[in-house]
Amino acid sequence: MSTMTTTVIKPRIRGFICITSHPTGCEAHVQEQINYVKSKPPIESGPKKVLVIGSSTGYGLASRIALAFGAGADTIGVFFEKPPEGGKPATAGYYNSTAFEKFAKAEGLYTKNFNGDAFSDEMKEQVCETIKKDLGQVDAVIYSLASPKRVHPRNGTVYSSALKPIGQTFTAKTLDTDKELIKDITIEPANGAEVTDTLAVMGGEDWLFWIEALKKAGVLAPGAMTVAYSYIGPSVTWPIYRDGTIGQAKKDLETTAKKISAMLAHENGKALVSINKAVVTQASSAIPVVPLYISLLYKVMKEKGLHEGCIEQMYRLFATQFYNSKQPTLDSDGRVRVDDWEMREDVQQAVQKLWLEVTSENIRDISDFEGYKTEFLKLFGFGLPGVDYEAPVSLDV
Numbered sequence: 142m143s144t145m146t147t148t149v150i151k152p153r154i155r156g157f158i159c160i161t162s163h164p165t166g167c168e169a170h171v172q173e174q175i176n177y178v179k180s181k182p183p184i185e186s187g188p189k190k191v192l193v194i195g196s197s198t199g200y201g202l203a204s205r206i207a208l209a210f211g212a213g214a215d216t217i218g219v220f221f222e223k224p225p226e227g228g229k230p231a232t233a234g235y236y237n238s239t240a241f242e243k244f245a246k247a248e249g250l251y252t253k254n255f256n257g258d259a260f261s262d263e264m265k266e267q268v269c270e271t272i273k274k275d276l277g278q279v280d281a282v283i284y285s286l287a288s289p290k291r292v293h294p295r296n297g298t299v300y301s302s303a304l305k306p307i308g309q310t311f312t313a314k315t316l317d318t319d320k321e322l323i324k325d326i327t328i329e330p331a332n333g334a335e336v337t338d339t340l341a342v343m344g345g346e347d348w349l350f351w352i353e354a355l356k357k358a359g360v361l362a363p364g365a366m367t368v369a370y371s372y373i374g375p376s377v378t379w380p381i382y383r384d385g386t387i388g389q390a391k392k393d394l395e396t397t398a399k400k401i402s403a404m405l406a407h408e409n410g411k412a413l414v415s416i417n418k419a420v421v422t423q424a425s426s427a428i429p430v431v432p433l434y435i436s437l438l439y440k441v442m443k444e445k446g447l448h449e450g451c452i453e454q455m456y457r458l459f460a461t462q463f464y465n466s467k468q469p470t471l472d473s474d475g476r477v478r479v480d481d482w483e484m485r486e487d488v489q490q491a492v493q494k495l496w497l498e499v500t501s502e503n504i505r506d507i508s509d510f511e512g513y514k515t516e517f518l519k520l521f522g523f524g525l526p527g528v529d530y531e532a533p534v535s536l537d538v
């Protein structure tokens with residue numbers, strides 16, 4: 142319900158999260174990404190009806206924007222965000238999704254948002270019914286969830302994911318983004334339950350459940366493609382990422398891609414995992430070591446003219462790998478790689494050198510920590526050009 146109350150909203154950062162967000166700023170952030178896509182050539186022969194699971198922030202939002210505004214796709218978005226309540230602003234993804242809907246509808250694109258738990262059977266049923274009623278079928282399903290927990294729809298167990306190494310203690314440099322200090326962090330290895338629980342949250346089972354539900358409802362078009370996102374990165378992050386609890390879950394995602402591909406093969410459908418580059422999102426800010434790595438990576442990639450954020454990555458993914466008469470180029474493990482520029486040898490060598498040198502004293506000079514902070518604030522709608530942050534705004538949009 143709309144109220145007339147207006148207020149001035151300022152960022153309030155707590156650790157790796159900002160607990161406020163700015164509605165006008167979030168709208169400007171969405172507009173900025175739409176403008177980028179519109180400045181590029183259209184994505185020819187792109188999908189026309191798309192389901193994006195995890196569509197409100199980060200890579201999922203950028204996928205939705207790239208396909209709606211690059212390929213003219215009708216989209217259904219599923220996300221889990223808080224509306225404004227008790228004088229507190231909504232979460233950024235809520236404002237992003239409202240802004241997306243406004244801009245997409247203005248272009249005559251069908252747009253539907255589902256705010257709730259994507260892991261539940263009820264959400265899958267509701268979405269399938271809506272596709273059947275409004276779109277008939279979807280020809281692309283983007284799976285871009287990042288969540289700290291999952292209530293299992295079949296046994297009710299609540300699984301929590303952990304970001305921990307496996308088998309050995311991990312000590313490395315990390316950046317305390319709040320205090321702006323480089324310090325060592327030591328993380329004890331995960332126990333067995335933490336490994337399996339993380340797999341239950343971030344592994345492939347829910348992706349499979351979605352495709353099974355869509356297929357059973359008859360709402361997946363012949364030749365449909367589905368893609369889920371993963372990360373590999375450099376060896377400094379492997380103990381906490383690739384070889385850690387989250388890495389096991391991501392390996393499961395790759396196994397699931399093969400299962401889903403087999404399921405869809407008779408109708409020429411396919412499932413792929415795309416390895417994306419490291420970018421500033423709410424999910425990546427929460428991973429120890431990663432914000433420091435991103436600050437150094439951004440410095441190097443900007444200097445080399447290779448910098449990309451979510452929207453540049455997702456436009457490139459769809460424009461050069463899936464559509465425009467292109468076929469995905471797969472690595473030896475069958476994955477799409479849009480982390481190719483990040484992983485270039487010259488880029489990684491330069492980052493590695495800076496990694497050894499970086500301290501609290503020189504972080505501002507040798508890394509792009511400023512860029513990191515700017516991007517982080519933008520996730521919550523702060524620091525966007527043209528937005529008057531002194532003006533009171535309505536929390537309801």
Ligand code: NAD
Binds near residue numbers: 285423
């Ligand atoms: P993000 O935090 O920006 O987005 C997560 C999305 O999931 C949001 O839309 C959120 O609303 C939604 N979500 C979370 N729990 C949900 C639930 N229970 N029900 C419905 N929606 C829910 O994260 P991101 O960084 O864009 O990550 C998306 C994917 O990309 C992940 O698989 C991540 O591992 C992968 N990835 C991220 C990076 C990176 O650097 N950020 C790099 C490579 C791959």
